[in-house]
Amino acid sequence: xxxxxxxxxxxxxxxxxxxxxxxxxxxxxxxxxxxxxxxxxxxxxxxxxxxxxxxxxxxxxxxxxxxxxxxxxxxxxxxxxxxxxxxxxxxxxxxxxxxxxxxxxxxxxxxxxxxxxxxxxxxxxxxxxxxxxxxxxxxxxxxxxxxxxxxxxxxxxxxxxxxxxxxxxxxxxxxxxxxxxxxxxxxxxxxxxxxxxxxxxxxxxxxxxxxxxxxxxxxxxxxxxxxxxxxxxxx
Amino acid sequence: xxxxxxxxxxxxxxxxxxxxxxxxxxxxxxxxxxxxxxxxxxxxxxxxxxxxxxxxxxxxxxxxxxxxxxxxxxxxxxxxxxxxxxxxxxxxxxxxxxxxxxxxxxxxxxxxxxxxxxxxxxxxxxxxxxxxxxxxxxxxxxxxxxxxxxxxxxxxxxxxxxxxxxxxxxxxxxxxxxxxxxxxxxxxxxxxxxxxxxxxxxxxxxxxxxxxxxxxxxxxxxxxxxxxxxxxxxxxxxxxxxxxxxxxxxxxxxxxxxxxxxxxxxxx
Numbered sequence: 001x002x003x004x005x006x007x008x009x010x011x012x013x014x015x016x017x018x019x020x021x022x023x024x025x026x027x028x029x030x031x032x033x034x035x036x037x038x039x040x041x042x043x044x045x046x047x048x049x050x051x052x053x054x055x056x057x058x059x060x061x062x063x064x065x066x067x068x069x070x071x072x073x074x075x076x077x078x079x080x081x082x083x084x085x086x087x088x089x090x091x092x093x094x095x096x097x098x099x100x101x102x103x104x105x106x107x108x109x110x111x112x113x114x115x116x117x118x119x120x121x122x123x124x125x126x127x128x129x130x131x132x133x134x135x136x137x138x139x140x141x142x143x144x145x146x147x148x149x150x151x152x153x154x155x156x157x158x159x160x161x162x163x164x165x166x167x168x169x170x171x172x173x174x175x176x177x178x179x180x181x182x183x184x185x186x187x188x189x190x191x192x193x194x195x196x197x198x199x200x201x202x203x204x205x206x207x208x209x210x211x212x213x214x215x216x217x218x219x220x221x222x223x224x225x226x227x228x229x230x231x232x233x234x235x
Numbered sequence: 236x237x238x239x240x241x242x243x244x245x246x247x248x249x250x251x252x253x254x255x256x257x258x259x260x261x262x263x264x265x266x267x268x269x270x271x272x273x274x275x276x277x278x279x280x281x282x283x284x285x286x287x288x289x290x291x292x293x294x295x296x297x298x299x300x301x302x303x304x305x306x307x308x309x310x311x312x313x314x315x316x317x318x319x320x321x322x323x324x325x326x327x328x329x330x331x332x333x334x335x336x337x338x339x340x341x342x343x344x345x346x347x348x349x350x351x352x353x354x355x356x357x358x359x360x361x362x363x364x365x366x367x368x369x370x371x372x373x374x375x376x377x378x379x380x381x382x383x384x385x386x387x388x389x390x391x392x393x394x395x396x397x398x399x400x401x402x403x404x405x406x407x408x409x410x411x412x413x414x415x416x417x418x419x420x421x422x423x424x425x426x427x428x429x430x431x432x433x434x435x436x437x438x439x440x441x442x443x444x445x446x447x448x449x450x451x452x453x454x455x456x457x458x459x460x461x462x463x464x465x466x467x468x469x470x471x472x473x474x475x476x477x478x479x480x481x482x483x484x485x486x487x488x489x490x491x492x493x494x495x496x497x498x499x500x501x502x503x
Contacts, residue, residue, distance in 0.1 A: 017416075018416065051502070054321075054322050055321070055322075055500070056317070056318060056321055056322070056500065056501075056502045057500065057501045057502060058498065058499060058500060058501060073324045073325065073326055074324070076322050076323060076324040076325075077324035079322070081318075081322050083318040085315055085318065086315060087315050087316055087317075087318040087319040088316075088319070089246075089310075089311075089316055091246075091249060100242065103238045103241075103242075104238060104323045104324065104325070105323075105324070
């Protein structure tokens with residue numbers, strides 16, 4: 001029997017593109033209530049892993065289960081996903097998008113979304129076409145974090161926004177996920193997020209080289225995650 | 236499902252409603268230009284230009300219908316927007332069917348708008364009177380022979396089924412193209428030509444098959460058996476037979492597309 005606290009289980013997960021292995025035999029179990037950093041240099045398989053968990057790409061071999069089920073209608077309803085790209089069409093207004101999310105996701109909190117929009121000075125009546133790239137990313141993040149999901153998958157949520165907004169967004173992420181939910185956040189900007197992480201996963205050329213809690217790293221290695229990362233992935 | 240339909244309709248209506256509006260407006264303007272004084276104005280150059288514009292618009296409606304049908308499926312599901320659509324808690328079947336239903340509706344509307352706009356240009360009292368007469372006769376015919384209504388329903392059903400099958404065929408080509416690692420758009424086009432040629436070949440083959448050899452005797456036997464049947468029954472049979480014959484390839488396209496999107500989805 002699978003245990004109650006196993007939110008995400010990857011077993012032997014492998015994905016090859018042509019001849020190259022983007023992800024190689026990954027075994028990973030995540031429980032609830034954890035803030036996990038998925039760290040690795042560009043092309044190490046971070047996005048591949050997140051897309052596999054979402055069912056947007058299919059594994060070459062191995063399985064992925066979220067909340068006890070393979071990717072499908074149920075997993076989509078418990079995962080709140082922020083992709084590494086814009087997935088919004090240009091012609092909608094921000095308010096149309098909120099209608100869209102409210103229609104499809106029962107856990108979408110419109111009041112929360114409106115509050116966040118206001119604090120970032122984004123008008124709900126703006127058309128997405130008129131928004132800058134960074135603002136669009138903020139809108140997507142707000143929509144993602146306004147859901148009360150079990151698992152948040154955030155692919156590079158802070159890479160595209162200015163450092164001033166970064167702190168606000170991190171705090172937004174931190175204060176908007178419920179206690180039993182988990183966040184899996186991929187990034188290479190480690191210093192910015194280190195303070196909020198419970199666990200880290202290091203990916204190198206599609207292989208998981210480390211999965212430990214941040215406290216253990218500090219105790220055993222006697223250094224910060226950022227320093228360890230620079231050591232492990234030194235060129 | 237209803238929600239998907241709602242957003243799909245919104246996305247299409249945004250393009251089509253203004254286009255339909257312009258077409259109908261142009262047909263009204265053209266209709267006004269048919270008066271003698273307007274025809275002779277500036278040697279009739281403006282009226283000719285307007286007429287040409289109208290024809291161009293009709294062609295545009297046809298082209299835009301096909302383009303939007305393809306674009307809604309490709310961009311919304313297989314492009315970047317797929318990241319949003321395929322992470323919604325809905326089934327793949329709901330995605331395909333909602334797109335198909337709206338696409339069929341848009342095809343019907345485009346055809347209807349084209350007919351109405353042409354009717355507006357040709358409209359005079361005789362035509363309106365004529366249409367009234369026709370509808371009246373039609374009503375009488377249906378009242379006299381209930382089979383008429385049946386034929387009509389079967390005809391409409393046949394139209395819907397063939398439109399749906401056509402749309403699903405195009406979806407299948409895009410889904411097959413999506414299986415390629417590179418050049419997915421090009422591969423979709425290649426699949427389109429390969430499959431439509433194959434379908435034509437198959438059709439011809441079946442046709443020849445029924446007209447020669449052992450099939451011929453079977454068909455003759457079938458023909459003589461049907462000869463005894465009343466004409467009405469025969470016509471119903473033919474219409475329903477056509478419906479089924481068109482629905483089968485459509486259903487195959489649907490199931491293959493569904494399998495690909497469910498089990499072989501690989502968004503770039």
